[in-house]
Structure formats: C-alpha cells, structure tokens
Amino acid sequence: MITLDFAAVMVEWRALLQGVAMTLGLTAVATLLGLALGVACAWSRLQGPAALRWLAATYVELIRNTPFIVQLFFIFFGLPGLGVRLSPEQASVLAMVINLGAYAAEILRSGIEATPRGQLEAARSLALSEWQVFTRVVLPPSIGRVWPALVSQIIIVMLGSAVCGQIATAELSYQANLIHSRNFRAFEATIVATGLYLALAVLLRQLLNWLGPLLIFGRVAPTHGGH
Amino acid sequence: MVDFTWWDILRNLLLAARWTVALSLIALVGGGLLGAALLLARLARWPGAATAVSAYVQLFQGTPLLMQLFLAYFGFALLGVNVSAWVAAGLALTLYSSAYLTEIWRGCVQAIPRGQWEAADSLALSFGEKMRHVIGPQALRLAIAPTVGFAVQAVKGTALASVIGFVELTKAGGMITNATFRPFTVYAFVALLYFALCFPLSAWSRSLERKLRRAH
Numbered sequence: 001m002i003t004l005d006f007a008a009v010m011v012e013w014r015a016l017l018q019g020v021a022m023t024l025g026l027t028a029v030a031t032l033l034g035l036a037l038g039v040a041c042a043w044s045r046l047q048g049p050a051a052l053r054w055l056a057a058t059y060v061e062l063i064r065n066t067p068f069i070v071q072l073f074f075i076f077f078g079l080p081g082l083g084v085r086l087s088p089e090q091a092s093v094l095a096m097v098i099n100l101g102a103y104a105a106e107i108l109r110s111g112i113e114a115t116p117r118g119q120l121e122a123a124r125s126l127a128l129s130e131w132q133v134f135t136r137v138v139l140p141p142s143i144g145r146v147w148p149a150l151v152s153q154i155i156i157v158m159l160g161s162a163v164c165g166q167i168a169t170a171e172l173s174y175q176a177n178l179i180h181s182r183n184f185r186a187f188e189a190t191i192v193a194t195g196l197y198l199a200l201a202v203l204l205r206q207l208l209n210w211l212g213p214l215l216i217f218g219r220v221a222p223t224h225g226g227h
Numbered sequence: 228m229v230d231f232t233w234w235d236i237l238r239n240l241l242l243a244a245r246w247t248v249a250l251s252l253i254a255l256v257g258g259g260l261l262g263a264a265l266l267l268a269r270l271a272r273w274p275g276a277a278t279a280v281s282a283y284v285q286l287f288q289g290t291p292l293l294m295q296l297f298l299a300y301f302g303f304a305l306l307g308v309n310v311s312a313w314v315a316a317g318l319a320l321t322l323y324s325s326a327y328l329t330e331i332w333r334g335c336v337q338a339i340p341r342g343q344w345e346a347a348d349s350l351a352l353s354f355g356e357k358m359r360h361v362i363g364p365q366a367l368r369l370a371i372a373p374t375v376g377f378a379v380q381a382v383k384g385t386a387l388a389s390v391i392g393f394v395e396l397t398k399a400g401g402m403i404t405n406a407t408f409r410p411f412t413v414y415a416f417v418a419l420l421y422f423a424l425c426f427p428l429s430a431w432s433r434s435l436e437r438k439l440r441r442a443h
Binding site for chain 1: 290295297305379400401409422
C-alpha cells in the first residue's frame with residue numbers, strides 16, 4: 001500500500017521558499033548578464049573584426065553542443081586547477097551566464113539579420129554613428145522580434161539551474177533533497193519541488209512577456225516581421 | 228602513486244560514451260514512438276486528446292529534466308519496485324523526448340496547407356490512408372531537420388542521468404576525477420566528447436534546414 005505524506009514536506013515551507021528565492025536570484029542575475037553577453041556575441045558575429053567573429057562562433061558552438069551540467073562541473077571542479085576557485089553560487093551564476101549567452105547570441109543574431117535595410121539607410125542618412133545605429137535603431141526592434149524565443153530560453157535556463165544543487169548551491173532542488181534526507185519522503189519532496197518549478201515557469205513567462213515591451217522595445221514602432 | 232596518461236583518461240571516457248549513445252538512442256526511439264502515438268491521437272481528434280496531450284507537453288517542458296529523472300527514480304522505489312538506473316533514466320528520458328517530439332511534429336503537420344487535407348477528404352480517404360499517403364510523407368520531409376536538432380538536446384539530456392547513478396560519460400568523468408585528481412583535464416575531455424557527438428548532428432540539422440528552405 002502506497003501512502004503519500006505531503007504534510008511532512010510542507011512543514012518545511014521555509015526551506016522551500018529559500019530555495020525558490022535562490023533559484024529566482026540565480027535566474028535574475030543570469031538573465032541580465034546572459035542577455036548582455038548574447039548581444040555582445042551577436043554583434044561580434046555580425047559586425048566584429050574577423051578574429052572576434054571566429055571567437056564568438058567557437059564559443060557559441062562549444063556551449064550549444066555540450067550539456068549544462070558538464071559546463072558547470074568544468075567551472076566548479078576544473079577551473080581550480082588553473083587557480084580559479086569559485087563558490088558554488090559564483091560557479092552556478094557563471095555557468096548560467098555563459099550558457100544563456102550562447103543561446104541568446106544565436107536567437108538575437110536571427111532577429112538582427114531580419115532588420116529591414118531601409119532602417120539602416122535611414123539611420124545612416126541621419127548621420128548617426130555606427131554605435132548609435134546599433135543601440136538605438138537595430139537592437140531594440142530586433143529584441144522585440146525574437147522576445148518570445150528569448151523568454152523560452154530564459155525559462156530553460158531557470159529550469160536547468162536545478163542542476164546547480166549538485167554542487168551544493170542551495171536552490172530549490174537542493175532544498176528538496178535536503179528535506180527528504182531528513183524525513184525520507186523523497187517522492188513527495190520531489191513532487192512539491194517539481195510543482196514549484198512549473199509554477200515558476202508559468203509566472204516567469206507572464207512576467208517577462210510584460211517586462212520586455214515595457215523596458216526594452218515597447219517604445220519602438222513594430223517593424224516588418226514583428227510578432 | 229599511479230600515473231595516469233591522457234590516453235588512460237580518454238580511453239575510459241570513450242568506453243563510458245557508449246552508454247551515453249545507448250541511452251540517447253533509447254530516448255529517441257522510445258520518445259519517437261510515444262510522440263508519434265500522441266500526435267496521431269491528436270490528429271484523429273479523439274475526445275479530450277488535444278487537451279490531454281497539450282497538458283502533457285506543458286508538464287514536461289515546464290519542469291526540469293532533473294526533477295523528472297528523480298521522480299522516475301523515487302517513484303519506482305515508492306511502488307516497491309527495485310529498478311536499475313537504466314530503467315529509471317530510460318523511462319524519464321523517453322517521456323521527456325516524447326513530449327518534445329510530439330510538439331515538434333505537430334508543428335510540421337500544421338505547416339501543411341489546408342488544401343491537402345481538403346483534397347484528401349474529398350477523395351474519401353480514411354484517416355489511415357490520409358496519414359500514409361498525403362499528410363505523412365509531406366510532414367516527414369519538414370520534420371527531419373528539427374528532429375535531428377532535438378537529437379542534440381536528447382544527447383545533452385542524458386548527462387543528467389549521471390545524477391541518479393547511471394554511469395555514462397558525465398558520471399564516468401566524476402569517477403575518473405576521483406581516481407586521477409585531474410578534474411580540469413577530465414572535464415575538458417568529457418566536454419570535447421559531447422561536442423564530438425553533438426556538433427555533427429547540429430551541423431547536419433542546419434544543412435537540412437538550409438536545403439529545405441531552398442526547395443521552397
């Protein structure tokens with residue numbers, strides 16, 4: 001006879017809440033820095049000097065073709081061999097930033113490539129500098145075009161952060177493991193944590209769908225190819 | 228003190244990589260069959276199928292694969308069944324792949340013009356005949372590139388099976404690190420081996436996509 005005891009898990013709500021907070025914190029930092037890295041790489045691949053183009057392409061391919069857990073272990077266990085010693089939280093954030101940066105670079109690149117030529121010509125004819133053309137004319141509507149794909153990728157990174165518990169970062173999955181090591185309710189603790197991840201994914205999507213237009217591309221008129 | 232050469236490390240990792248490949252194949256074949264069955268249930272308009280399948284997809288795409296692996300692992304234990312990491316990892320990765328593949332393939336079927344469905348209907352083809360002769364072949368052509376693309380995701384997903392004790396490439400990396408104390412070298416090799424598995428698939432998927440775009 002199977003008996004499920006969720007009450008034994010729910011009394012540990014404080015630990016679960018701390019886990020949720022850590023997961024969200026990691027995701028927030030990784031999103032900000034990862035998107036910035038993605039923009040830099042997308043620019044490098046499209047307009048940078050040849051060496052930078054090659055570097056960005058190599059980085060993107062290396063990250064997209066290896067598992068996140070291996071990237072994390074390499075950073076946490078491998079880098080101390082080079083004298084770089086990071087705390088679990090630092091290693092987790094760094095791995096998430098590097099991971100999101102590569103995927104975001106590819107997504108943003110397709111958005112930037114879809115910029116109508118006329119927009120560039122108009123901007124240049126107004127004597128804007130290349131920097132101004134990229135940051136004011138090209139980038140905001142490009143982000144707008146690919147925002148749904150970026151949001152999905154941010155959510156994938158948030159869900160992927162469950163792996164960071166393996167190097168003792170106290171995020172949600174780590175707290176769930178800690179709870180069931182105390183009360184032996186492994187299945188229930190995992191179900192509860194999984195439910196929380198699902199809720200976080202739904203809420204994060206809502207939040208980003210609302211924040212994106214508000215902060216990044218809401219003030220630009222929708223261009224051809226918009227959603 | 229035993230000294231380990233690079234070749235010792237690489238050879239042992241290569242042996243473990245066989246299990247990564249085997250688990251990936253299980254996930255793709257099992258997930259492909261289940262994903263196709265779910266898609267057919269949807270296309271045949273079984274009552275409730277659309278809602279149920281879309282909830283299934285949401286569930287697997289909205290939760291971490293690591294948690295799905297834990298649930299399979301602890302779930303069997305709860306049922307009193309003692310299974311190996313093979314069964315738990317195989318089952319979790321099969322379900323995970325089926326959710327992604329059924330959604331990818333649904334997109335491919337949807338991309339087929341309505342006229343094809345109507346023409347098939349007007350020829351009084353049965354559901355099976357429609358699938359076999361009209362919709363299936365066209366959808367298949369569209370599906371190859373994204374399916375190969377998903378194979379990359381499946382290979383990377385198998386790395387998480389290491390966490391429930393399945394000895395594949397990542398787990399072997401950890402074990403070899405414990406023996407050699409050379410995590411930098413070992414994990415660099417592990418990453419390179421994954422790259423060697425995944426990059427050809429990525430490149431193939433991209434070239435298929437380009438060909439398809441040119442054909443249209």
